[in-house]
Amino acid sequence: MNTTATSAFDLFSQNTNLLWIIVGASLVMFMQAGFAMLETGFVRAKNAAHTMAMNIAVFGTGATAFFLVGYALMFGGYSAKIPGFDWGYDHALGSALVGSGHWVFLWKGGFALTGGKFAASGAVAGYFLYMLAFMDTAATIPTGSMAERWKFKSFVLWGFFCGAIYYPLFGAWTWGGGWLSQLGNSVKLGNGYVDFAGSGVVHAVGGVAALTGAAVIGPRIGKYGKNGKARGIPGHSIAMAGAGTLILFFGWFGFNAASTLQIADGQFALVAANTAIAAALGCVAAMFWVWKRTGKPDPAMIMNGLLAGLVAITASCAFVDPWAAGVIGLIAGIIVVEVVFFVDQKVKIDDPVGAIGVHFANGLWGVLALGIFASGKYGVDALGAGIGWNGTTTHLDSAGSATGVTGVLYGSAGWGQLAAQAIGCLVIIVVMGAISWGFFKLSKVIFKGIRVDSEVEVAGLDVPEMGVLAYPDFAGTHEGLVDESV
Amino acid sequence: MNTTATSAFDLFSQNTNLLWIIVGASLVMFMQAGFAMLETGFVRAKNAAHTMAMNIAVFGTGATAFFLVGYALMFGGYSAKIPGFDWGYDHALGSALVGSGHWVFLWKGGFALTGGKFAASGAVAGYFLYMLAFMDTAATIPTGSMAERWKFKSFVLWGFFCGAIYYPLFGAWTWGGGWLSQLGNSVKLGNGYVDFAGSGVVHAVGGVAALTGAAVIGPRIGKYGKNGKARGIPGHSIAMAGAGTLILFFGWFGFNAASTLQIADGQFALVAANTAIAAALGCVAAMFWVWKRTGKPDPAMIMNGLLAGLVAITASCAFVDPWAAGVIGLIAGIIVVEVVFFVDQKVKIDDPVGAIGVHFANGLWGVLALGIFASGKYGVDALGAGIGWNGTTTHLDSAGSATGVTGVLYGSAGWGQLAAQAIGCLVIIVVMGAISWGFFKLSKVIFKGIRVDSEVEVAGLDVPEMGVLAYPDFAGTHEGLVDESV
Amino acid sequence: MNTTATSAFDLFSQNTNLLWIIVGASLVMFMQAGFAMLETGFVRAKNAAHTMAMNIAVFGTGATAFFLVGYALMFGGYSAKIPGFDWGYDHALGSALVGSGHWVFLWKGGFALTGGKFAASGAVAGYFLYMLAFMDTAATIPTGSMAERWKFKSFVLWGFFCGAIYYPLFGAWTWGGGWLSQLGNSVKLGNGYVDFAGSGVVHAVGGVAALTGAAVIGPRIGKYGKNGKARGIPGHSIAMAGAGTLILFFGWFGFNAASTLQIADGQFALVAANTAIAAALGCVAAMFWVWKRTGKPDPAMIMNGLLAGLVAITASCAFVDPWAAGVIGLIAGIIVVEVVFFVDQKVKIDDPVGAIGVHFANGLWGVLALGIFASGKYGVDALGAGIGWNGTTTHLDSAGSATGVTGVLYGSAGWGQLAAQAIGCLVIIVVMGAISWGFFKLSKVIFKGIRVDSEVEVAGLDVPEMGVLAYPDFAGTHEGLVDESV
């Protein structure tokens, strides 16, 4: 009877863990509303319906693809490694599709969530949902940088591509237990590539697509003057963008804190506090920095700064002390201002919402920051006896026992970790960059250009592409509604 | 001492279940913000303050009525049947007001949450709150279909009526353990009418009132041309409507997944995943379908499609496999496009937000879909020994033990279930349809018409009815502010 | 082994309590989005970017200050008194900075969350986050009453001041275990000042700063005609304000229900239900009251009424029966209408969003209402053996055991409680009023006025202060963009 009691408790605690994942997944899913309002607020009124529609359809297309194919490629052989779950855990559902051992590149198994365990198991379903929400976040990032000129047809293909292949690829290499996560075992670099909630896996991977996409599609008409000077093209609703920012902030508690995947230790609370601290410092740093740089506290930068802090802390939020979270956020707030200015004015890639500065640059900064600030207190054995964070057992100390995730500030052992992080960054830039660049180049061929005609662009995409005006009752919101080339 | 430990665990696990209900209730309550933004975005700027005010006041009026009267009528004799709760469970607080045995039509007891157990018991309070949030959802549906012409006074009466009587009635018959839920016991139809989170109880019941209300109040001036052809009257903010859609999506995780009312099995996670999958497929299906039908991917339909998938999966989300959730959502996406077109152009009932297509049509489809796709795996014994879902014990298999909720695809026994579902649909259409139709007809007498004067309608309802402009600083949002009949 | 099982359960249940706090903290943090939309909707379009930017930056500045200093001053010696937490609980981290015994005025310890326990303990981090979110709510209240004329620079200082000192001060005296909370022990007044979730600590304290700030900064140009008559200056988006209201409502479930800080009894569910009931009655009462008063159901008042009900129930939500929650909300709905009218028309303090009526007046009403309606059922021993709510043991009954929090309706012992509540109100009005008044007066000196030039005010603050237009694509939103005094 005591045994029964114990196992009832085990079951209940596992399901409480799962509950946290579901609550977290809902919060992350809600971030889509934040992205939608932020991005739509930052475009001109004449493209608002187009931008909003992308932000809804990207969930539909991406999720359909991830459900049918992507989840199987990303986790097929690994299943839902939720701590303490007897079902799912360590029970491979499929097997490697490409690679083996420490060097797996893709998995297979569980397409469309079919197969023995899937239908029955709440654990797998919950894990799927959480991962789906992360995929959705990555997928929606380029809709911001490519806004106001992207053909809707071409965008639809991106949604399917990102959900089916693009996101699951890097996902399999990291959270799926693939080769990057095993760098600790295979080549003895710290605990392997560690990215707690996805500064890299989600934000930089989405961000690099935002970068290549914006580069391939080219700047909006009028963005660069005859002299090549960048012109500001203010978004049509600062209020909407601000509301979106605060929704994203809210959702981020699910993004980061629920990434503990369990509540048995109190770590999720530290994660949540670190998240808020980095956001605060990012916001304040960007505010003062832009104020100094341009003479006014640009509201768009206050928003981007808060988000930059959030993106940057995402990789390391479980591994650092609060003071370090503050420092990471503060630096993120400065980075975002500088990178946005640099990309806009020097590189001359046109990114209407600042996605490159927020997600790409600070995603990379977040990944590296872990290699610097991780305190070594956490990630020793998060998944059960003898398994380090990310399913590794490596970095044994002299006594032969696994160590927590440690950055260079906490001992020279940290250099291996930093190296693993740097490799992750490089892979994002080079490999994911090349894949996304190739995808957009190929799309150009398929759709005879991924960009709308210049007449349509000047008129605004809403009527020609979507058939509606975003604001039909307001004067002056659409300059030239129609394709005037009759 | 072991016993103490066990019972501390029992108590704690019950309260964890209750926590899930409270989190779920909060999420469902938040859906009011989604409805408010969706509906307001879909009306013209000149009626935006009126529509928004209805979406706030409907909570106030409906909740007051449900608190004072409605909850007692719906659950008086049944109390909070929350699994594993010792207090509340199976302790009838009141007794039947109309009917007895398997044929109870209304309960009584616990008016204004007074009476012995109420004040003391968190369990009853939590269950009340969750049910209140569902009532609110049903109550707000007609504010969409009747928008831009409904007298505010008349609307206020609807709020009280819906919270006190209209919603609790069908609620008592189903979730309250009344006659429809007992069709399994009384006339051996499957597990009786089964509606997990309310495709029927909430959406179709609210939706049929949206239908009869829109029919009684008549189309907006200008909706049908002299030749009777339907004219599109675009909503004033696609951006606002899109944000509302995504808020509703978020809230739906509380709507569906917390309807397990407990977390002891992992079922809530499957429910959540099914919810997202149906939403994705509904969104994609509606997008492609409307694109094919009209040549452009109408953003309003992308939104309606996502919501249609959500409404349709609501009844069966705990009983079907993920692939089936996808199919149900996909069909919902097509249904919503066709029904919206049909109602608008053929039936000529004017529904500014598409409530009839989303909530009524897909509510019914969701109820029926359960009778087709339910896999039989769940609902055997959800509430304790020997009690099937909805408090029935019926549908014993040959071995005499209760079976899970089973649709026709999983054995011929499913036909009984499908019949129970069909009866539920019929009751909604005929009985709830007649009651709501009667209510609106009667209101017409009470208020000398439930519709504003045509001068007011042309001018916009905001100033004449509410005394404010929704957007006083924006040019062109109100055509003719005043009653010009001076 | 049995022991192990028990302690695993203890640990898990503590962490489940902590989870509720984190979910609650996220919800409260999300209220910032609600305030942002409410306040921005209630100002004119020409100040929308300024108001939105304040609502984001106030989190950044306030949180930075609270992290570095405020939390240490408020809780330094008390730590995270989370029920059932072995770490943190009753382990003083710091010590009194000012005062001792029952008369502590400020604490110290744990600056920037550093110090032994902080970094390691999820419990402290979680408690910090929850308290941070409450601070943020208080800090943002004056941004509403002082909107449309506040220099951004001066506002930035307010954020730091509120997070570092202003809020922690009254916080230390109440939730931090300081002298007000000990009035039960020190001078035998009931359980001491009791304020469950902060009608006083958060709303009235923020509200009195909103009052003094609005008084010091003076009314907007054009608010009072030559004859001194108040003129309505309608907000630019009723739709946005309405959405903000509903977000606040959602967040309030975290604000109130998670203030139980644990889930071991079901009290959090009663709290949540009481919260919704008071909101509903507040909404309905304000709607009918303003309808009667002005002839139309002003949407802004429907919104303010719902919020008034929420503010008023916040202090007593855990201590009263549902019927009493309804009465408290109903009275709040009337109070808010009358106070807004009175302040606007008689006192002639200009408060663009109604913050004084909602937060200050109803905050005080909420504090007092507890002294009237508290039923005595709860708060006996919320934190463990022999400790009453707020860490007191006082108000022993004749048998010598501690009693729950009791209002005058439940026995003459309630008069002591009511006196403690009244003292709290007085301290807020006099002491916090004086401090905030002094702060704004001093700011005037520091910044050569805390108000923008009248030219800027007429033109709108967005371009001169923030460098952007809130709505550049919409005609008529900015009357005169530039400082025309060239």
Added chain:
Amino acid sequence: MVQLVTAVIKPHKVEEVKDAVKAMGVQGMTVDEVKGFGRQGGHAETYRGAEYTIDFIPKVRISVLCDDSDVDAVVDAIVSAARTDKIGDGKVWVTPVSRLVRIRTGERDGEAL
């Protein structure tokens, strides 16, 4: 020669006026939203208890360029289409135009209509 007929009318009459003018054979027109102040007066509303007046009433202004010979007919057409017999119906007036050019073709005066 060409003249410019300008009318300030009630917003809900725009469609009818447009149709009436079109029926006269006039090929184009330009409209904008204006606010009018006149005999019709405004009205007071309350916002959170404080009164405010909406004293400029939304109107639509219509500008039609037409031939001398059509001016009378166009004015009459507008008057009869816009009339509701209630105060606030608005005004129509005519101003001389000394030159007109169609941008696309450079055609002038009557040709440019």
Added chain:
Amino acid sequence: MVQLVTAVIKPHKVEEVKDAVKAMGVQGMTVDEVKGFGRQGGHAETYRGAEYTIDFIPKVRISVLCDDSDVDAVVDAIVSAARTDKIGDGKVWVTPVSRLVRIRTGERDGEAL
């Protein structure tokens, strides 16, 4: 005969101009929002670090139909009410009106005012 007085003024002067014109006995006016470009020039702001110029400055245009005999007085009233002595105060001009009709009644010219 009737003439049309048009003025482009600073937005915050609308109320004062309205009152001044009303004080002249003029019964009505029509206003709309315009953007002006003139000596006053615009100004540059930065948005996420990139400059943009706001070179059209919001103004309000006022159109008043009045009797020949009142034109001088109306022009003067507008000028003195709208004047701030700072650059950008705007212009007032007068154009001839060959015909005026009140839609509601069909009254013409002076009668129609």
Added chain:
Amino acid sequence: MVQLVTAVIKPHKVEEVKDAVKAMGVQGMTVDEVKGFGRQGGHAETYRGAEYTIDFIPKVRISVLCDDSDVDAVVDAIVSAARTDKIGDGKVWVTPVSRLVRIRTGERDGEAL
């Protein structure tokens, strides 16, 4: 004497027209947003399956006060800057102005420009 040149043009041509007019030495202009109806016609869209037509097309109206002597040049400058050779390019017309005042200084007519 002074005249008023009015043009209705395609919105995306505003910048170019402004530059052309400025290049002529004209010191100011006033623009507003209007909706045009002409040969260009509108187009039908569907909203939730029901058709609706967008038959008024957004245009920008430009008003330039200038000296008699500059009128020809200003008209020509506008025509050539606004021209796209596609239907819907718009119109330019000239109306006489009998008096002009600069509000700030009280200067009159030519002086007031």
